Structures are given as structure tokens and as C-alpha cells.
Amino acid sequence: xxxxxxxxxxxxxxxxxxxxxxxxxxxxxxxxxxxxxxxxxxxxxxxxxxxxxxxxxxxxxxxxxxxxxxxxxxxxxxxxxxxxxxxxxxxxxxxxxxxxxxxxxxxxxx
Amino acid sequence: xxxxxxxxxxxxxxxxxxxxxxxxxxxxxxxxxxxxxxxxxxxxxxxxxxxxxxxxxxxxxxxxxxxxxxxxxxxxxxxxxxxxxxxxxxxxxxxxxxxxxxxxxxxxxxxxxxx
Numbered sequence: 047x048x049x050x051x052x053x054x055x056x057x058x059x060x061x062x063x064x065x066x067x068x069x070x071x072x073x074x075x076x077x078x079x080x081x082x083x084x085x086x087x088x089x090x091x092x093x094x095x096x097x098x099x100x101x102x103x104x105x106x107x108x109x110x111x112x113x114x115x116x117x118x119x120x121x122x123x124x125x126x127x128x129x130x131x132x133x134x135x136x137x138x139x140x141x142x143x144x145x146x147x148x149x150x151x152x153x154x155x156x
Numbered sequence: 157x158x159x160x161x162x163x164x165x166x167x168x169x170x171x172x173x174x175x176x177x178x179x180x181x182x183x184x185x186x187x188x189x190x191x192x193x194x195x196x197x198x199x200x201x202x203x204x205x206x207x208x209x210x211x212x213x214x215x216x217x218x219x220x221x222x223x224x225x226x227x228x229x230x231x232x233x234x235x236x237x238x239x240x241x242x243x244x245x246x247x248x249x250x251x252x253x254x255x256x257x258x259x260x261x262x263x264x265x266x267x268x269x270x271x
């Protein structure tokens with residue numbers, strides 16, 4: 047079983063809509079969770095991190111964590127074509143392993 | 157700091173040849189990770205080091221792959237002999253000690269093509 051699972055997509059949303067990206071993880075001792083964005087041909091870059099159950103908002107982005115259900119999600123409000131990219135969920139296990147999901151490709155249509 | 161530096165950016169080699177990928181982490185970072193990214197398998201963790209010591213190499217696909225970190229500022233990933241299925245983008249990333257708010261910083265990647 048993969049440590050971090052994501053739907054590969056692509057997820058297509060119209061400009062201005064809310065994009066919802068989901069991620070599940072297998073290890074209950076996971077402590078830190080991250081969302082990275084990767085544009086085609088580029089390296090991943092950090093968007094948000096979250097450690098506690100609940101929501102964390104940063105501009106148009108909201109990360110949601112539910113440790114009991116072992117999932118973390120990312121909501122992008124007012125989606126823009128420039129948000130079109132692959133979004134990678136990452137988890138730190140036991141403070142020593144940094145695992146990434148395979149990523150979900152998001153297409154925002156003008 | 158210039159960030160994580162990888163070289164070369166692109167590598168084309170013939171099957172059976174040895175390939176060496178290089179990485180310079182951000183100064184002061186204790187952790188260094190090597191990842192491989194393909195369309196089929198996504199971003200896979202190959203191996204990671206803590207303070208120059210290999211901690212977990214369970215992601216290394218087979219004995220043809222080896223990685224070293226002789227000092228805190230340099231690491232190599234070697235493939236010998238290379239095969240077409242090794243074609244992928246290889247990323248190196250580094251991070252400070254892994255605590256709650258740690259972020260992994262990625263290099264620009266090396267696109268490897270084995271023909």
C-alpha cells in the first residue's frame with residue numbers, strides 16, 4: 047500500500063470555481079502534511095503546510111486535515127488558469143521520512 | 157543561498173553506460189532526498205540521507221542504483237549500467253531537521269533519457 051494516495055486526475059474546473067483536491071495517507075503516526083504545486087517542467091514548490099485537525103486558510107487556498115479519517119484536502123477558491131498545475135500531497139512520518147503522493151493534475155478552463 | 161543545485165539539467169546516454177547525477181543541497185540542511193518522477197509512477201522517494209549518512213534506501217529500484225554523500229555539500233546518484241526504463245526526471249531535495257514546520261526544497265531536476 048502506498049503511503050500517500052491521490053487521484054491522478056485530471057480535475058477540470060471552470061475559471062472562478064472552487065477546486066477540491068484530496069489526499070489520503072496510511073500511517074496514523076503522520077505528523078505534518080504539505081501541499082506542493084508543480085508546473086509542467088518545473089520542480090515542486092510548497093503552497094501550504096498543516097499539522098492540526100481543522101482548516102488552515104492562506105489567501106485563496108484552504109488546507110483541511112482530518113486525522114481520524116486520515117485525509118488531507120486542498121481547496122482553491124476563485125480558481126485561475128494560472129492555478130493549472132499538478133498538486134502533490136506530502137507527509138512526514140515519524141519526523142524522518144518525507145513521502146509524496148503521485149499528484150493530481152488540475153486544469154482551470156478560462 | 158542559491159537553492160538546491162543539480163547537474164546536469166539534461167542527460168542523454170546510451171543503454172549500458174554509467175550515469176552520475178549530482179546535487180548540492182542548501183547549506184545547513186541536514187536532510188537530503190533523491191526522488192524519481194515519471195508519468196506512470198509519480199514522485200518516488202529513492203533514498204535519503206541525514207547528516208551525510210544514508211538512512212533509508214528501500215526505494216532504490218535495484219542494485220544498478222547507488223547513492224553517496226561524501227560531505228554535507230555534495231551527493232551523487234549513480235546508475236550503472238543504465239537502461240531505457242531509467243528514463244525519468246530525478247530530483248534532489250534538502251531540508252532542515254524534520255520538525256512540524258519543515259519544508260523540503262527541490263532542485264531543478266535532471267531529465268535523464270536512456271536510448
